[in-house]
Amino acid sequence: MAYQAPRGTYDRLPDESKKWEFIVQTFKRIVEGYGYGELVTPIIEDTELFVRSSGETSDVVSKEMYTFFDRSERSLTLKPEGTAGVVRSFIQHKIGAQGGVHRFWYMTPIFRYDRPQKGRCRQGHQVGLELMGTDSIYSDAEVISITSDFYKALGIKDLTIQMNSIGCLQTRKTYCEALLEHLQSYLISLDDHLQQKIKKNPLRLFDSKDQVVQDKLSTAPSILDFLSVESLSRFKKLEKILSKQGIPFCINSSLVRGLDYYNETVFEVVANNIGAQSSLCGGGRYDSLVKELGGPATPSCGVAMGIERALMVIPDFSEHLDWLDVYFVAATKSAEDTVVELCRKHRDKGVKCNFDLDFKSIKHQMKQADKMGAKEVVIIGDDELEKNIVTIKNMKTGEQRTLLMDEFLSLEMKE
């Protein structure tokens, strides 16, 4: 094999693209229903932007970024996530200068230099949204409600949204101390990797799949008990709002997120049977990020959904792939010109149609029609030409009828 797609990347072929399109269109329809507008940012940004937003100690920044110098020695990085670019754009265009609430959605490739595995490519894709300019608890609820709408519309049943509050900076600081104290007697027995992790951010321990760690953490204090009065009451209110809207969720007090900019509400949707990379999406509040990156104080929240992961869980609908409405069949050589002409006319009317470019046997042409999922086949042969009619076959029922050519041409496409 001469060339192949680089490690961790893949070609998306037409059948897959149909499903892909379905996911993106569904997302778009839902967010536009909430008044979100698309914000497209470049695929590359200054490296510094990601370092400052995701956090220098995060794994994403410390070892997974596609960073390079351009010909002018600028350090650039292929986006490893979607939020930073949106925030940068928000600040650059002074969108928040007059205050107010702003809603954006995006679809973007993301790049992480990581060992490929099921559900994890080096070039992945996300759709996501950012709701910026308010700390209203209803904004948390809106983002979660969109997330719920989205997966429901994709036909995914039994999804559960896991939710947690990691409070404010002070809460996390106090909590980490308590966590360390709880683990103290046992810290020395941990391996280097976990030691490092604890030093950098003890909260990340919750992500570990190590059974011993998990056991120890199961008796640890819950971060929810450390929340300030305000944080706790807004989290309670969020629960109430979601319950009222019938959105299923569960509280998972060990849910932490990998990027440093999150605070207060964080959430995730997890699938059960797609392997180790089981998060379908992740999101939460990031109230200080805009300010940290040099913009006006702009409390915000958002969510990002992995498209590849959604692909793994949506129901299979390869059965009803219909590429065409009509397939034209030339039964005899003399009908070929007519077929080409009719096809042209139907395309002008917006009908999805085609014909066999090689004009092989009728059987072959019928087979092609079947394969393309054509709803109807229009057959033209000597008989039809002579009587100035067309034969129309419904491919689903197998029924056949004839129409005068003029009638056929004046037909409007039904449905």
Place this chain on the structure above:
RNA sequence: GCGGGUGUAGCUCAGUGGUUAGAGCACCUCACUGUGGAUGAGGGGGCCGUGGGUUCAACUCCCAUCAUCCGCCCCA
């Protein structure tokens, strides 16, 4: 970055240190000279991932490499 599995036809996979490497599905042709999904018959398809080594002989054994899958890690 670490551990393990797998690379054979377009796809899913059998296979053996020894002539010419198989099956199912798919594809093409025919039975059916104007009709798809069904059946039957025939046919085309392979540097057995790549490079090296062991051997009289390697698709098979060994090493390396690339890719992929499953974990760890991390996350979408």
